[in-house]
Amino acid sequence: MxxxxxxxxxxxxxxxxxxxxxxxxxxxxxxxxxxxxxxxxxxxxxxxxxxxxxxxxxxxxxxxxxxxxxxxxxxxxxxxxxxxxxxxxxxxxxxxxxxxxxxxxxxxxNKVCPRSLLKRIQKECNDLGYLPNFSNEFEWFTFVESPHTLQHKNYMAPVPLTPGMFGYSILRSSQHSHFVNSIFDSLHDFDIPVEGLHTETGPGVYEACIKYDNILSAADKAVLFKSSVKEIAYQEGVMASFMAKWNKELPGCSGHIHQSLWDIESKKNLFFEQSSESKMSSLMESYIAGQLHCLPFILPMFAPTVNSYKRFVEGSWAPTTVSFGIDNRTTAFRVIRSSQEAIRVENRVPGSDANPYLSMSASLASGLYGIKNNLKLEIPVTKGNEYDNTTTEPLATNLHKATKAMKESDIANELFGEEFTDHFIKTREWEWKQYDPQQANWELKRYFEIV
Structure with a gap:
């Protein structure tokens, strides 16, 4: 209208x-x-x-x-x-x-607003002749709790909605069908079409994939998805948390980003090349090369909290290195080649706690960096288990180290502008200084409900 x-x-x-x-x-x-x-x-x-x-x-x-x-x-x-x-x-x-x-x-x-930043990077992409189509998928845990019950027991032992490890469970979804159906149907009516919703491995954990769209609309839908699921959960008398890693014994929660570049008329996926053995165009290869090159210096855009880094552990379905592979879920970037239309790269680094405007901005800006600088894919494609690879550069292990790397590099200034980068880095330095590991359940108190 x-x-x-x-x-x-x-x-x-x-x-x-x-x-x-x-x-x-x-x-x-x-x-x-x-x-x-x-x-x-x-x-x-x-x-x-x-x-x-x-x-x-x-x-x-x-x-x-x-x-x-x-x-x-x-x-x-x-x-x-x-x-x-x-x-x-x-x-x-x-x-x-x-x-x-x-x-x-x-x-x-305007220079520090996350949505405004994404609009600037989207315009840069459009000016280069590309239409960025993105989507988010999220995992989250659901609990038989409320903010009051958690506060009353000092965030000790939140009770999951369902027990045990039961991924892709029809039984668990049926057990709480009103909640699950409310999410699926209400989000559709709220213009956040969900392509798939299922249980993941872990007690009370679900995963949902949002249909792809132009990058700004995709980020809007991702931000609203998280808030909407929380609101619907409240109305069902339960509580949803998008913390990256609420329990060290359980898998973390991802916020994977699916990305492709199309022509401006949105008629052709420019990541596809029929004559290539890999089916990846040179444009796609440069895009991935840019993301790999920039990742160590923009990691806080994908992992913004103290808790984010608890998710990066081997054997946890989360990446631990600067790596990519063909349909490989052990790497940071996963190339998916199911069809000419659907070929894309999945950024598996962000957790569910990431700000979608910033994680999508960082994904697109670093990919465009590779295109503008004609970068080549020099990091070898991972075949098999990346967790066994001892030669690949590891991701930073905490927010302090990741923020320090971002501050000491010129990459972020080039991608996002000096004013945004300065403000964001200072907010992450602040976040790290608030960390009090001696306080019981500090991370749960800070992130459980809000991220």
Missing amino acids: NKEEIISHINQQESNSIKFAVTDIDGVLRGKLISKEKFLKSLDNGLGFCNVVFGWDINDATYTNTMVSGWQTGYPDSLSTIDINTLRKIPWDDDKLFFLGDFEHSEDL
Whole structure:
């Protein structure tokens, strides 16, 4: 719908309120209910948010090391822009209207806003003549808990929705069919079409694959997917967590990103080459080479929390090295060649705790880096078990090391701009400094509900 049609649609709604949200640096939706009258005025003028939305951490503690937002700024309002193309109705909230926005036109926040960053990288890709089609798949654990029960027992021993290890289980899905069907059907009605939903190996764990779309819409859907699953779980009397690794004895939760570049008319997948033995075009090879080259220096974009790095262990279905393979789930990047239309590269590095705007920005920007610099695939393709490979560069083992590598390289500045990179690095340095391993269940308290 165009703007006039949007206005007409809003005026026809019985509800006097509209839900609107932006996304902070950690990928958390920050929003509010707006009256129809105020919302309609804001279509042109923008909606004000205190600039602390980029000046506090995931637990609302204000940064003392950032320049964009902080006490030194006085915390003024910054104007967010409403994206009318994100109009949705929330099926589990009486079809209330919902919109997303960003700070693309804000003088003080546009350079650090994750959604605005993705729009800039998407435009760069389009200017090169490519259409990026992406999708996210997520794993998450579900618990017979509430925020109150967890707090009451100091986050000790959260109780999973179902017991035991039972991947692809029809029985477990049937056991809680109302919850599972509510997710699948409600998300479809919320314009987040899910292609597949099943149990994974682990107690109370599910995996869902979102249908691919242009990269901005794909990131919008990924951000909304996580929040929607949590909201639906609350209404079912349970709790969903997208922590990367809530229990060291169990598999972690991934947020894999599927990527391909098409011609601008979206008629041809440019990653496919019939004459190539691998079926990969030279464009795809350079794209993967760029991702491999940049990965060690942008890892916090994929693994942004202290907990993220607990997932990178051998034999856990998560990568541990800078590697790629053909349909190989032990590597960081997995090439999938099921058909000319579906050929793509899966980035298996991000966990479910990653901010989709940032993980997709980093995936696309590093791939374009390889194309622009005509990089060749010099890292050999992994055949067999990458966990047994002792010659491949390992991923950083904690947030401190990964952030230090990002800070000491010029790669991130080139990919994302100096202002964003400086702000993001400082937020990750802050995150590491908050870590208190002596405090019981520190990671669960910080990340369990919110990421």
